[in-house]
Amino acid sequence: MSRLPRASGHFRTSYAQDFRLIQTPLERRWLAALLVALLTFPFIASPFLTDLASQALLAMVGAMALMLLTGFAGQVSLGHAGLLAAGAFTAGILFRETGAPFWMTLPAAALVGAFLGVVFGLPSLRLRGLYLAVSTLALHFLVAYVGGEYESKRGFSTGIVIDPPVIAGKAVTDPRAWYFILLTAAVLTLLVCLNLLRSRSGRAWAAIRANETVAEALGIGVAANKLLAFVISSMLTSLAGALFAYYRGFVSVEAFSLFLSIQYVAMIIIGGMGSVLGAILGAVFVTLFPYLIEAVMQLLPGAGAYAGVMFAVNYAAFGVVMILFLVLEPQGLVGIWRRVQTYFLLWPFKHKPVAGARR
Amino acid sequence: MQLAVNIAVLASIYALIACGYVLIYRVSRVLNLAHGELMMLAAYLLLTTASSFAGHPLFAISAAIGLSILVGAMVYLFLMRKMTGEMALAAVLATVALGVLLRGITVIVWSAQQQYPATALGLVNPSIALPGGARISLCGALLVACTAVAYGSLLAFLRFGRWGVRMRAAGQSPLLAAQRGINLHAIYAIAWSLSTFTGAMAGMLIALDSGLGQTMTIIGLKAFPAALVGGLDSLAGALAGSLIVAAAEVLLIHYVDPLLSEVVPFLVLIAMLVVRPWGLFGTREELDRV
Amino acid sequence: MAELEVEHLRLSFGGLTVLDGISFTVEPAELFVLIGPNGAGKTSVFNCISGIYPGKGRILFKGRDITRWSPRARAKLGIARTFQHSELFPHMNVLDNIMVGRHARIDTRPWAEALSTPGVRRAEIAHRAAIERIIEFVELEGVRYADAGSLPFGTQKIVGLARALALEPSLLLLDEPSAGLSRDERDDLARFILRIKHELKLPMIWIEHDMQMVADLADRIHVLDYGRTLASGDPQSVLSNEAVINAYLGKA
Amino acid sequence: MLRKLAAAILAATALSAPAAAQDAYTIGLTGALTGAPASTYAPAVQALRIYVERVNAAGGINGRKINLILQDDSAEPGKAAANAKKLITQDGVILMLNASLSSTYAPMLAEAKRAGVPVLFASSVCPKDVYPPADPLQFCTTAFAANYDSRAVLDFIKATAKEPVKIGFSAMAIPISRGEIDFAEELSKTMGMTPVDKEVIPPPTPDYTPFATKIKDAGANWAYSWAPWVTQVRTLEALRRLDWKGDYIAWSHIEAEGELARLKDDRFYVIGANALFQDGLPIHKEIADAAKAANVQYPVQQMAEGWIAGMVIEAALKATGWPATSEKLAAAMSNLKVDTKGLRGGPIEWTKNNHFRTRQYYRVYKWDAAKISIVRIKDWTAFDVK
Amino acid sequence: MSEPMLSVDKLEVVYQRAITALQGISLGVAPGQIVGVLGTNGAGKSTLLRAISGFHGVDDARVTEGTIRFEGRRIENGEPHRNTRAGIALVPERDKVFPNLTVAENLSVPVASSGSRADMSRRQALVFHHFPRLGDLRARTAGLLSGGERQMLAIAGALMCGPKLLLVDELSLGLAPVIVSDIMQKLVQIRRELSLTMIVVEQSAAVALAVVDYGYVLENGRVVLDGDATRLRDHPDIREFYLGQSSAGGRRSYRTVKQYRRNRRWYG
Numbered sequence A: 001m002s003r004l005p006r007a008s009g010h011f012r013t014s015y016a017q018d019f020r021l022i023q024t025p026l027e028r029r030w031l032a033a034l035l036v037a038l039l040t041f042p043f044i045a046s047p048f049l050t051d052l053a054s055q056a057l058l059a060m061v062g063a064m065a066l067m068l069l070t071g072f073a074g075q076v077s078l079g080h081a082g083l084l085a086a087g088a089f090t091a092g093i094l095f096r097e098t099g100a101p102f103w104m105t106l107p108a109a110a111l112v113g114a115f116l117g118v119v120f121g122l123p124s125l126r127l128r129g130l131y132l133a134v135s136t137l138a139l140h141f142l143v144a145y146v147g148g149e150y151e152s153k154r155g156f157s158t159g160i161v162i163d164p165p166v167i168a169g170k171a172v173t174d175p176r177a178w179y180f181i182l183l184t185a186a187v188l189t190l191l192v193c194l195n196l197l198r199s200r201s202g203r204a205w206a207a208i209r210a211n212e213t214v215a216e217a218l219g220i221g222v223a224a225n226k227l228l229a230f231v232i233s234s235m236l237t238s239l240a241g242a243l244f245a246y247y248r249g250f251v252s253v254e255a256f257s258l259f260l261s262i263q264y265v266a267m268i269i270i271g272g273m274g275s276v277l278g279a280i281l282g283a284v285f286v287t288l289f290p291y292l293i294e295a296v297m298q299l300l301p302g303a304g305a306y307a308g309v310m311f312a313v314n315y316a317a318f319g320v321v322m323i324l325f326l327v328l329e330p331q332g333l334v335g336i337w338r339r340v341q342t343y344f345l346l347w348p349f350k351h352k353p354v355a356g357a358r359r
Numbered sequence B: 001m002q003l004a005v006n007i008a009v010l011a012s013i014y015a016l017i018a019c020g021y022v023l024i025y026r027v028s029r030v031l032n033l034a035h036g037e038l039m040m041l042a043a044y045l046l047l048t049t050a051s052s053f054a055g056h057p058l059f060a061i062s063a064a065i066g067l068s069i070l071v072g073a074m075v076y077l078f079l080m081r082k083m084t085g086e087m088a089l090a091a092v093l094a095t096v097a098l099g100v101l102l103r104g105i106t107v108i109v110w111s112a113q114q115q116y117p118a119t120a121l122g123l124v125n126p127s128i129a130l131p132g133g134a135r136i137s138l139c140g141a142l143l144v145a146c147t148a149v150a151y152g153s154l155l156a157f158l159r160f161g162r163w164g165v166r167m168r169a170a171g172q173s174p175l176l177a178a179q180r181g182i183n184l185h186a187i188y189a190i191a192w193s194l195s196t197f198t199g200a201m202a203g204m205l206i207a208l209d210s211g212l213g214q215t216m217t218i219i220g221l222k223a224f225p226a227a228l229v230g231g232l233d234s235l236a237g238a239l240a241g242s243l244i245v246a247a248a249e250v251l252l253i254h255y256v257d258p259l260l261s262e263v264v265p266f267l268v269l270i271a272m273l274v275v276r277p278w279g280l281f282g283t284r285e286e287l288d289r290v
Numbered sequence C: 001m002a003e004l005e006v007e008h009l010r011l012s013f014g015g016l017t018v019l020d021g022i023s024f025t026v027e028p029a030e031l032f033v034l035i036g037p038n039g040a041g042k043t044s045v046f047n048c049i050s051g052i053y054p055g056k057g058r059i060l061f062k063g064r065d066i067t068r069w070s071p072r073a074r075a076k077l078g079i080a081r082t083f084q085h086s087e088l089f090p091h092m093n094v095l096d097n098i099m100v101g102r103h104a105r106i107d108t109r110p111w112a113e114a115l116s117t118p119g120v121r122r123a124e125i126a127h128r129a130a131i132e133r134i135i136e137f138v139e140l141e142g143v144r145y146a147d148a149g150s151l152p153f154g155t156q157k158i159v160g161l162a163r164a165l166a167l168e169p170s171l172l173l174l175d176e177p178s179a180g181l182s183r184d185e186r187d188d189l190a191r192f193i194l195r196i197k198h199e200l201k202l203p204m205i206w207i208e209h210d211m212q213m214v215a216d217l218a219d220r221i222h223v224l225d226y227g228r229t230l231a232s233g234d235p236q237s238v239l240s241n242e243a244v245i246n247a248y249l250g251k252a
Numbered sequence D: 001m002l003r004k005l006a007a008a009i010l011a012a013t014a015l016s017a018p019a020a021a022q023d024a025y026t027i028g029l030t031g032a033l034t035g036a037p038a039s040t041y042a043p044a045v046q047a048l049r050i051y052v053e054r055v056n057a058a059g060g061i062n063g064r065k066i067n068l069i070l071q072d073d074s075a076e077p078g079k080a081a082a083n084a085k086k087l088i089t090q091d092g093v094i095l096m097l098n099a100s101l102s103s104t105y106a107p108m109l110a111e112a113k114r115a116g117v118p119v120l121f122a123s124s125v126c127p128k129d130v131y132p133p134a135d136p137l138q139f140c141t142t143a144f145a146a147n148y149d150s151r152a153v154l155d156f157i158k159a160t161a162k163e164p165v166k167i168g169f170s171a172m173a174i175p176i177s178r179g180e181i182d183f184a185e186e187l188s189k190t191m192g193m194t195p196v197d198k199e200v201i202p203p204p205t206p207d208y209t210p211f212a213t214k215i216k217d218a219g220a221n222w223a224y225s226w227a228p229w230v231t232q233v234r235t236l237e238a239l240r241r242l243d244w245k246g247d248y249i250a251w252s253h254i255e256a257e258g259e260l261a262r263l264k265d266d267r268f269y270v271i272g273a274n275a276l277f278q279d280g281l282p283i284h285k286e287i288a289d290a291a292k293a294a295n296v297q298y299p300v301q302q303m304a305e306g307w308i309a310g311m312v313i314e315a316a317l318k319a320t321g322w323p324a325t326s327e328k329l330a331a332a333m334s335n336l337k338v339d340t341k342g343l344r345g346g347p348i349e350w351t352k353n354n355h356f357r358t359r360q361y362y363r364v365y366k367w368d369a370a371k372i373s374i375v376r377i378k379d380w381t382a383f384d385v386k
Numbered sequence E: 001m002s003e004p005m006l007s008v009d010k011l012e013v014v015y016q017r018a019i020t021a022l023q024g025i026s027l028g029v030a031p032g033q034i035v036g037v038l039g040t041n042g043a044g045k046s047t048l049l050r051a052i053s054g055f056h057g058v059d060d061a062r063v064t065e066g067t068i069r070f071e072g073r074r075i076e077n078g079e080p081h082r083n084t085r086a087g088i089a090l091v092p093e094r095d096k097v098f099p100n101l102t103v104a105e106n107l108s109v110p111v112a113s114s115g116s117r118a119d120m121s122r123r124q125a126l127v128f129h130h131f132p133r134l135g136d137l138r139a140r141t142a143g144l145l146s147g148g149e150r151q152m153l154a155i156a157g158a159l160m161c162g163p164k165l166l167l168v169d170e171l172s173l174g175l176a177p178v179i180v181s182d183i184m185q186k187l188v189q190i191r192r193e194l195s196l197t198m199i200v201v202e203q204s205a206a207v208a209l210a211v212v213d214y215g216y217v218l219e220n221g222r223v224v225l226d227g228d229a230t231r232l233r234d235h236p237d238i239r240e241f242y243l244g245q246s247s248a249g250g251r252r253s254y255r256t257v258k259q260y261r262r263n264r265r266w267y268g
Helices: A015-019 A025-044 A047-072 A080-098 A102-125 A129-153 A175-197 A200-210 A212-217 A222-248 A258-271 A276-299 A303-328 A332-346 B002-028 B035-052 B057-078 B088-110 B117-121 B138-160 B162-172 B174-179 B184-210 B216-230 B235-255 B258-262 B264-275 C042-049 C071-077 C094-101 C110-115 C118-137 C153-165 C183-200 C211-217 C235-239 C242-249 D002-016 D038-057 D077-090 D102-115 D148-160 D175-190 D209-217 D229-241 D256-263 D282-294 D304-320 D326-333 E045-053 E080-086 E103-108 E117-130 E132-136 E147-160 E177-194 E205-209 E229-234 E236-241
Strands: B127-129 B135-137 C004-013 C016-026 C031-035 C056-061 C079-081 C171-175 C204-207 C220-225 C228-233 D024-031 D065-072 D095-099 D119-121 D138-140 D166-172 D194-201 D222-225 D247-251 D268-272 D336-338 D348-350 D359-368 D373-384 E006-015 E019-029 E034-039 E061-070 E088-091 E165-169 E197-202 E214-219 E222-228
Touching: A015 C118, A025 A047, A025 A175, A047 A080, A047 A175, A047 A200, A047 A222, A047 A258, A047 A276, A047 D077, A080 A102, A080 A129, A080 A222, A080 A258, A102 A129, A102 A222, A102 B264, A129 A258, A129 B088, A129 B216, A129 B264, A129 D175, A175 A200, A175 A222, A175 A276, A175 C110, A200 A212, A200 A222, A200 C094, A200 C110, A212 A222, A212 C071, A222 C110, A222 D077, A258 A276, A258 A303, A258 A332, A258 B088, A276 A303, A276 A332, A303 B088, A303 D065, B002 B035, B002 B135, B002 B138, B002 B162, B002 B184, B002 B216, B002 B235, B002 D209, B035 B057, B035 B088, B035 B117, B035 B184, B035 B216, B057 B117, B057 B184, B117 B184, B127 B138, B135 B138, B135 D229, B138 B162, B138 B184, B138 B235, B162 B174, B162 B184, B162 E103, B174 B184, B174 E080, B184 B216, B216 B235, B216 B264, B235 B258, B235 B264, B235 D209, B258 B264, B258 D194, B258 D209, C004 C042, C016 C042, C016 C228, C031 C042, C031 C211, C042 C079, C042 C171, C042 C204, C071 C079, C079 C153, C094 C118, C094 C153, C110 C118, C118 C153, C153 C171, C153 C183, C183 C204, C183 C211, C211 C235, C220 C235, C228 C235, C228 C242, C235 C242, D024 D038, D024 D077, D024 D304, D038 D065, D038 D095, D038 D282, D038 D304, D065 D077, D077 D095, D077 D102, D095 D102, D095 D304, D102 D119, D119 D304, D148 D175, D148 D222, D148 D247, D148 D268, D148 D359, D148 D373, D166 D175, D166 D209, D166 D229, D175 D194, D175 D222, D194 D209, D194 D229, D209 D229, D222 D229, D229 D247, D229 D256, D256 D268, D256 D359, D256 D373, D282 D304, D304 D326, D304 D336, E006 E045, E019 E034, E019 E045, E019 E061, E019 E222, E034 E045, E034 E205, E045 E061, E045 E080, E045 E088, E045 E165, E045 E197, E080 E088, E088 E147, E103 E147, E117 E132, E117 E147, E117 E177, E132 E147, E147 E165, E147 E177, E165 E177, E177 E197, E177 E205, E197 E205, E205 E229, E214 E229, E222 E229, E229 E236
Parallel strands: C031 C204, C031 C220, C079 C171, C171 C204, D024 D065, D024 D095, D095 D119, D119 D138, D166 D194, D166 D222, D222 D247, D247 D268, E034 E197, E034 E214, E088 E165, E165 E197
Antiparallel strands: B127 B135, C004 C016, C004 C056, C220 C228, D268 D359, D336 D348, D359 D373, E006 E019, E006 E061, E214 E222
16 A cells, blocks of 8 residues: 655655655665664574564464454454464375475465465355354364364374474574574565555455445455455465474464464454554564563562462463453554654654645 | 253253353344353352352352342443444454453462362252153253243343343444433443343353363353354344254264264354354344445 | 447345336436436446346446446446445545556456566556546545545545546446535536546436536436436426426425 | 564563572473363472472472472463473473373473473373383373273273173263273273273363263163263263263372262272372371462362372482483483382382383272262272383 | 523534544524524534434544533533433434334333333324324334335434434435425424424425524535525525525536636645
8 A cells, every 4th residue: 555655855756656665765774773683683582582583473474464364354264273273284294194395385385275265265255244253263163173183083192293394404493593484484474465465456455344345346356355365364374384383393283272363363453453563563462471471470579479370360461461452552552653653753743734634 | 852851951051151142242243252251250159159158059149140240240341331332353352351361360269170069059960850761960950941031031021121122222223222312331231241140040050060160161162153053143043043053963972973063063153154144043234335 | 329228227125126127328428417316216226337236127338238247347347436425445545545446457466466576566657657647637636645534525525536537437427426515616526527528538327416517517317216217308308397396306 | 663672672681580590400390270171280280389399498409499480381282382492491491391281292392302301291191102112301200091091990890890891981082082992992892891882072062961871872881981080070970860870980080089079979980090188198198288388279189190290300300419401310210210108009110211100000999878988999900011 | 592402612523533524513502493404415414413412432423622502511422322311312314213123112212311101101192193104003113114104203213202302314315205394294293292492404405494493504514604594595505506596597507617727726
């Protein structure tokens, strides 16, 4: 989507500039700084923090995929964990049954994801909103059932163990290497999402989300575009699932519970609906939050005394924070971010002039 | 014969839980995914009142029911009320968050251990012989009876009760209802209370019958497809949906493969969504107009 | 040959008959006006022509029978429309709103879009340039990047018109474009409609309540009442028709 | 994006605060302390915690304290993987404990193998790799043992039954339980019994009667269940409500002692490797006193499993000496003999080849209506583990 | 003019925290008056009525400035049910009845300020007296009613609230002129019997000007013209824009609009 030219003193002089992702030199400088920070992070941080960052990056891929589907195309899904599971199981089963390498299982996972995208998307042609969410939920249970049956039939009662991927003749086990693999995956997903959103498909999704009937009358193939959203989102999600399988070295149904779907929904809502940045912020927040609570609780005096209930308290705190977010900040993290940004951009003024103000 | 009894008991369990989903959805178009947790909370409250009113089981049960009705109203007033006007998905997520919170709280207060409120109340749960050689436990029989009474009175209330009619009105068109002098907050709070009340009955009876632990929440979720099969906005539909799902489940367990019982509700649900997306008795959403 | 031929169009919902055998033709570059009281079925005619409602009867466009075509196929053929309440996408800016209207004319593939290939970039920029011409045509330069929802009602209606024009249509359906506009805005609208007629030579079907605009601008008028044709012909004869005055204009 | 970085930095500062104490034996546990299956694991973990506190209060081991770090995984494998990573990289543990569902094993072991840290399964099901030939890094103290348990059960049935045995089985729809019951079904055929029905019951089941109906209708006079406690006992209750009069045997999980007294069922046997508190051994009194002093949430009868794990850990660390590393600990654990003071039928003995125990002992209990108490039906019978 | 029953002062309403729908509207309604609010689509007429009857959470609209006083009490941003119980009843433009309830049920929904059973049945009798058709259709589901019957039911529903001030939004919308004038006459009659006060919002000036005592013309969220019925009827702009009559032949044709861009666009 094209954006309002922001920085003063910077004017667009060609149509190509409307289409550019990076608009101003200032943006470019910030981006460069961020990139340097991301690249040096694993060399500064402890292995544990690198693992946390990797978890967050992996979550970002899934969250952006869900944001594409729910936040932009308006199709609500509670079956995200089912698609992650599908990707992970594709990688796991192929690895176990045929010993297929990394570079073959990933495309296979994407293909399975695309196929399931059509399956998960078909109900969307008839259903909307919560009913659609529930149909994806039902499909999630079916995928989980199939995966579970495979596990028990093949006797992998404690999950399918997967060897680390071999790249350039070396098994990738180093946390830093994984950090960079997942960072690449996240950045590529980000680019794919941004590219789609500023093109024809992205506009079609936005139109469908706003009003299906109008979109249809304008000549947008509603069914085809809905399915497209499902397919792309599911492919990305499936890939994230396969990456998860390799990263953690195992696959099992229990890892893809309904709660995982809900966590992803929480990511995009807490992050801020309809914003890719929101998906990223939400993924980071939801991933890191339990650790933050734990760290805070460890700092409280006499932490040992209530160790027995600490985890229940941690669990409950997650619920409380989610509620607080939903009630107090419906725009999500990205809403806060934008407010802060506007505040600094407009300082010392308080309000933005309304665009296209009344004559 | 035993099969019929099994179907009746299972259908009653589903129906009693499902009507909680339906009540809230019908009135406020919110899907309450914390219903299982509210059920569980009610059962735990019974455990607590059982020890406070030792020796007076009826007293303990009514106190627990009263408390859970209060909880339902408070959930609306302090949480869901703030969610009016937000996206449907956000409201659903709020109920999920509430569920997480409640699960945490129950572990903090009552620990994760399996509990037996029946023992705490000093109640026994004998099995009753029925004609035809079938048997049913007392709690099972109570479940069927409670479900029948609950549905009977709810249907009557919604059809003939002045406030029941107003509840239906608020569900159809909240704005017009408000313009006709109805306090929507009161209506929604009543819906939440009623829903928690029926959920509490289900939770308590299940806990009395077979003990109480964190798994209760999963049972709450299992009744959800039943509500959908019938149509989320129809009480009669919830009853029919529960019967269909329960019958499918029991018959498959008996004649095919017990393992299937886990996915059966969802298979029935998907079949239903394909054929009649708005459910058996549900009302079709209006056509979009330009 | 007529641009559009509508023959015995019928439409009903449940038991309610909305359209009861409507027939009319629209000639090239003709400004064809549809009038009638509220609920007469004017918008339903549009919904049938653009394919949202499955009407019975026959609709021919440039001699081709499009009765069974999907809305998408009809848009590709060049049937564009505006909406009564403009129905813009409020959270998208004006530019994107108009770009959505061009959807059927853009043919980039999603996979190429995901990678933003040079072909996609070229296409986007070319279509962006085309959109700019329309923006100039309807004088929306000042609000290009404004969110559509934040614009005054009158401007929104013009954006809706621009969105329809973005399709490079060969038939334009205008659903009450003047409703809610002030006299000044109506002047603008009349100007744009005349320019579309004279410069783009587009046939238009126009639903209108403002009898003055109708009387001044219409080439031909078709009056609907309760899903039936009440009268049809040139403005003078229709507006002086006794039945029309009684049923529609009322005894004001 | 900047926000992401800020959050990461915040996390870094917050998490680096409780750095691992360098003068203690640091061990870490991931367990299902919340979530649906918590009732099985949380009591054991609590017992382990009081045991460790007692050891520390008494001056520790080799003059060093034990630093036991607990992590909750809610029985979610993804969480367990992250926990294992944290315990190894952040806390630098020399031993990891697992007290969770079997689905958490694979991710945890993947991390442990990479770091060469031994893993002890305490209160969670023993994986195959601890039996001979044992994986060098996996150990298990948990009472029950796949296959051996069913052998003991069927031996007991054969010895007890007075008429031809028509046996029904009940399992939970989780791989481990299904596998064991499948094994038992096959074994029963070779022992001259008639398997008449097998029910695999999904975990979230509101009513067990439909399953029980099938067992009863199949004409079983014995029923055997090896599954989480809920499935075992609710199948029995459902059977009894259908007026089924047969004998029922199930594994004696930590809940068993309290439940026998609750159910008061004359023909309900529990078989297990732990001595019930009913036996009143000195060690039982010791546990009860410690539990009382620590003011635990769970009944003392559920503490034995965690206590045994504590005894084994204490012995292993003692043998490791100071300074301790994972390699030294793994070596020490591969040659260990721990006296269970009567909590088990004999010592827990680990060798290079066997990280389960060299001999597994079983006892059978049931409720005796006449005596109004739990009685021991069969004393320790031993099986050699090969 | 006597003390106004309702007075709106410099009212400003904003939708979705961004879109201004009304700007500085002021008007007064004296007891027993019928006041008309005229204007084109999107002029803000319905928003004005909704502001008086109270916004609902999902509207995401707020009165940001100005006041609304009803019988001396401030009611801006009041909740709809409170305003209704205070005596303001609205007949909305769309969604005016509960489609899945029967006619009788529709009439039993309202909660009135004086809600004793006797009051309710007295009101019900009155409604059936004025709209005997509704009495015949008591058991019919409201969704199956014809447009005119639905409008009657909507008015009846509002009357069941026991209002002092009745707000009627676009009564003529989608109805045949004969039915419209019928219902309008009924309204005038009911007003007389119950000494009601009314605000009538209409796009069709012809309909409104036939019954109102005083009228306001809204355009783009502002009052551009007001006056008593005769003054409005005779005003050339009204005749031209709303009644569709050309005044004294001096009208400018749309065909002759200047073909260049009006330059006043350049001044804000």
